[in-house]
Amino acid sequence: xxxxxxxxxxxxxxxxxxxxxxxxxxxxxxxxxxxxxxxxxxxxxxxxxxxxxxxxxxxxxxxxxxxxxxxxxxxxxxxxxxxxxxxxxxxxxxxxxxxxxxxxxxxxxxxxxxxxxxxxxxxxxxxxxxxxxxxxxxxxxxxxxxxxxxxxxxxxxxxxxxxxxxxxxxxxxxxxxxxxxxxxxxxxxxxxxxxxxxxxxxxxxxxxxxxxxxxxxxxxxxxxxxxxxxxxxxxxxxxxxxxxxxxxxxxxxxxxxxxxxxx
Amino acid sequence: xxxxxxxxxxxxxxxxxxxxxxxxxxxxxxxxxxxxxxxxxxxxxxxxxxxxxxxxxxxxxxxxxxxxxxxxxxxxxxxxxxxxxxxxxxxxxxxxxxxxxxxxxxxxxxxxxxxxxxxxxxxxxxxxxxxxxxxxxxxxxxxxxxxxxxxxxxxxxxxxxxxxxxxxxxxxxxxxxxxxxxxxxxxxxxxxxxxxxxxxxxxxxxxxxxxxxxxxxxxxxxxxxxxxxxxxxxxxxxxxxxxxxxxxxxxxxxxxxxxxxxxx
Numbered sequence: 001x002x003x004x005x006x007x008x009x010x011x012x013x014x015x016x017x018x019x020x021x022x023x024x025x026x027x028x029x030x031x032x033x034x035x036x037x038x039x040x041x042x043x044x045x046x047x048x049x050x051x052x053x054x055x056x057x058x059x060x061x062x063x064x065x066x067x068x069x070x071x072x073x074x075x076x077x078x079x080x081x082x083x084x085x086x087x088x089x090x091x092x093x094x095x096x097x098x099x100x101x102x103x104x105x106x107x108x109x110x111x112x113x114x115x116x117x118x119x120x121x122x123x124x125x126x127x128x129x130x131x132x133x134x135x136x137x138x139x140x141x142x143x144x145x146x147x148x149x150x151x152x153x154x155x156x157x158x159x160x161x162x163x164x165x166x167x168x169x170x171x172x173x174x175x176x177x178x179x180x181x182x183x184x185x186x187x188x189x190x191x192x193x194x195x196x197x198x199x200x201x202x203x204x205x206x207x208x209x210x211x212x213x214x215x216x217x218x219x220x221x222x223x224x225x226x227x228x229x230x231x232x233x234x235x236x237x238x239x240x241x242x243x244x245x246x247x248x249x250x251x252x253x254x255x256x257x258x259x260x261x262x263x
Numbered sequence: 264x265x266x267x268x269x270x271x272x273x274x275x276x277x278x279x280x281x282x283x284x285x286x287x288x289x290x291x292x293x294x295x296x297x298x299x300x301x302x303x304x305x306x307x308x309x310x311x312x313x314x315x316x317x318x319x320x321x322x323x324x325x326x327x328x329x330x331x332x333x334x335x336x337x338x339x340x341x342x343x344x345x346x347x348x349x350x351x352x353x354x355x356x357x358x359x360x361x362x363x364x365x366x367x368x369x370x371x372x373x374x375x376x377x378x379x380x381x382x383x384x385x386x387x388x389x390x391x392x393x394x395x396x397x398x399x400x401x402x403x404x405x406x407x408x409x410x411x412x413x414x415x416x417x418x419x420x421x422x423x424x425x426x427x428x429x430x431x432x433x434x435x436x437x438x439x440x441x442x443x444x445x446x447x448x449x450x451x452x453x454x455x456x457x458x459x460x461x462x463x464x465x466x467x468x469x470x471x472x473x474x475x476x477x478x479x480x481x482x483x484x485x486x487x488x489x490x491x492x493x494x495x496x497x498x499x500x501x502x503x504x505x506x507x508x509x510x511x512x513x514x515x516x517x518x519x520x521x522x523x524x525x526x527x
Contacts, residue, residue, distance in 0.1 A: 174294030
């Protein structure tokens with residue numbers, strides 16, 4: 001099972017990689033997005049001597065890491081799912097010896113693999129232009145990696161829930177943009193969560209999205225104590241279970257209603 | 264000269280046809296508009312956070328920045344609406360051989376392609392932009408005179424057309440890579456730089472968005488004029504637009520002469 005999932009992942013990865021230009025352009029895109037954020041915060045720092053409670057080097061690192069990780073949390077298999085529902089391929093996917101979830105998790109591995117390559121390239125290129133704060137210790141770096149790995153099932157099940165809406169509505173891309181917007185706001189992608197109003201922080205603390213971007217980066221920067229991290233990891237595991245159950249139940253309910261437009 | 268007008272009127276008849284097509288998918292259209300507004304709201308939240316940490320950004324206050332943001336969105340809305348089909352040249356036309364059919368038509372292939380744009384969801388950008396612009400003009404107590412309205416109208420169209428020309432120039436990448444969308448997107452995204460005062464950037468980026476990819480003329484210089492900050496740069500914008508379109512058409516025709524069908 002694992003082997004066929006990895007094979008699916010490899011296929012998806014290669015599909016992206018056919019066009020070498022894809023890799024350069026995705027990376028260029030990330031860098032273009034980073035530039036605005038960094039210059040805005042530098043301007044604020046130069047005027048007020050404070051960059052949202054961080055030093056300017058930390059804030060710069062924050063945004064570079066945000067766009068290193070952003071593809072991991074914003075990309076997903078929604079388009080592939082919507083496509084297969086629309087053209088009837090879903091028939092074959094449901095009859096696969098792999099379950100539907102396993103099939104798409106395999107595809108998702110490839111997607112994440114490519115996102116990781118783009119992310120690392122973005123990080124390396126940015127480190128040539130701006131000075132980056134390195135992780136405060138090796139343990140922090142390991143915890144940073146662990147949280148990112150825990151984020152992968154979270155985004156995957158969330159994507160599956162959004163993808164399942166495709167069984168009811170033929171226009172999935174609006175939902176997908178909504179999914180990305182939710183993640184952008186609650187993960188700390190646009191700005192560190194601590195800069196938002198308190199009521200918003202309270203919501204973000206409950207939701208699992210903060211741990212996709214904000215928390216790992218703050219572990220990297222050494223702003224979170226080890227005790228808190230243990231609690232955060234437990235919270236993430238709980239969320240993985242909740243999202244898994246919800247995605248599965250919703251899918252099982254929806255798949256009974258599937259109508260295929262002639263294939 | 265009359266040929267140019269022929270082409271423009273042809274463009275509008277194309278537009279009418281695609282408007283009818285879009286009306287069939289009304290729900291998709293509404294969902295699209297809402298999601299565009301939501302993505303922009305995310306950016307506006309960032310601007311709000313910025314002004315929780317400082318009271319001005321290179322001398323611009325919160326409302327002035329929002330005005331700049333609104334004026335940009337108006338132009339972006341118009342240009343997405345008119346030139347969206349440029350993204351499809353690679354994937355939809357060249358890769359599957361559809362482009363050969365277009366070449367057989369007795370009209371300019373560039374007009375054929377941009378005429379088939381139907382990104383009516385861009386009206387979401389346009390609407391939000393208009394709303395922000397009007398609200399901020401009132402809040403900044405700038406008198407909304409007839410002249411100002413005409414100015415905003417004229418320079419928004421000029422701005423949209425500057426973006427359009429830049430997109431046409433980069434769309435030629437699809438003749439070689441067969442996928443124009445990512446190439447255009449990468450360069451198009453640079454417009455976001457010009458949503459903030461130029462003074463926050465270093466020399467390289469200032470040079471980039473005034474001289475190489477002149478997005479600063481889309482909304483930044485016009486907004487400065489509306490705010491009464493620096494009023495002269497705005498008048499260069501129409502000139503930039505004409506120069507860009509001359510380059511764009513030259514480059515496009517050159518790329519066209521190098522076109523080789525994929526054979527599918």
